[in-house]
Amino acid sequence: MAEHRLHRISIALFLAIAALAVACTIAIVGSGRAWWAALAWGAVIAAVHALSVPTPSGKRINLAIGPAVATVVLLPDLLSVITAFAVGLVGGWVVLRWRSMQDRDADSDYVAEAISMLAFGLVASGSLFSLERTTLPLAWAQLIAIASGGVVWFVVRALVSAWVGTEREDLASRYLWLLALEDWSVALSIFTGGALFGMTWPEMGLWSFPVAILPYAFSHLAFVRYHSTRITYGQMIRALAQIPEVADLAPRGHSARTADLAAAMAREIGLHPNDVTELEYSALMHDVGRITLTEPAILKAGYTDEDIARWGAQIIAEAPYLQEVSEYVRVQHSPYRRPGEAKDPDIPMVSKIIKVASAYDQAVHELGLSPLEGLERIHRGSAYDFDPEVSGSLRRVLVQRGVIAA
Secondary structure (H helix, E strand, O other), X not given: OHHHHHHHHHHHHHHHHHHHHHHHHHHHHHHOOOHHHHHHHHHXXXXXXXXXXXXXOOOEEEOOHHHHHHHHHHOXXXXXXXXXXXXXXXXXXXXHHHHOOOOOOHHHHHHHHHHHHHHHHHHHHHHHHHXXXXXXXXXXXXXXXXXXXXXXXXXXXXXXXXXXXXXXXXXXXXXXXXXXXXXXXXXXXXXXXXXXXXHHHHHHHHHHHHHHHHHHHHHHHHHHHHHHHHHHHHHHHHHHHOHHHHOOOOOXXXXXXXXXXXXXXXXXXXXXXXXXXXXXXXXXXXXXXXXXXXXXXXXXXXXXXXXXXXXXXXXXXXXXXXXXXXXXXXXXXOOOOOOOOOOOOOOOHHHHHHHHHXXXXXXXXXXXXXXXXXXXXXXXXXXXXXXXXXXXXXXXHHHHOOOOOO
16 A cells, blocks of 8 residues: 555656656747757756665665756756756656666655755755855855755755655654665765766866766775675675574574564664664574584583573674674573663663564464464563563564554
């Protein structure tokens, strides 16, 4: 249902922008201005929608805002800029549809991109034309206009992404807002490339292409490599997390199911995206300490769940990058509060979520309880063991997934 609403919103926005493009084109042709320049830049903006770069948030940003920045500097007036933007967004919708037929985020991406780009055009062009009437040097006027428009573009894009994302009931608006803010480095790189091209073209001509494109190309390569490294890192952790399961020391699929459920709960609660990533790593490796159970001396002496968690944390801590993960794993079995206190402030929310997700998966897949019985088991333990906030999130996630009735 949420996907259908987003699709209708994107269609309505596309039609509105198409009407704006037609009106602006008629107006600019009738005014006798150099309409061909506006339409040419609109075609460039539309075509560049086919190019995108991975971002730290895990999503992709298309590069259309780059030529849009140059357009603000190179076109002579606000009507020309809005014409180029509107034409570019109409063509961009077609390009995105062609590239992303099966992408569930295509509609939300277009809505955020269209609104933020139009906001950028209005603010940057308005600022530039106002500053040109002052004694400020042209280069400084252009820089200030681009910077002010860029801030508006970034904030509006983040706000719209968060607002549109709330159509998905499994994601908290706080999580969506923080996720959008993660992409500032990519946005800065794209804006810098567009500004370099626009500001150097009048003086350097064709040399503006290498001046603008080469620095961005290095940044693009770095973003792609970072994204690839992050994926590889996650795959490696998933592989290591299966060692206890392959050795029949832990239930098959338990770590992956726990990580999936825990991440969904963390996003529903609204944790920071970086915390969600560390939570996924922690949940995947929360039983890695079970590999020590191959030692006869340990089996003879006996052990507790806390011992397994501590041993697992010691193993994980050998990797400096996973220090936080090791701490989350170490305290995963601690109760969220003890008699006489409201809650234990030393227990991180990540550990509380892993505790609930792991206990629920164990109840359903090991003890054979139904989802509703497993959830009730968690609720009964909310006096001391399980944080009621996390237990409530578990219920909402299960409802959203259709596992239990609302």
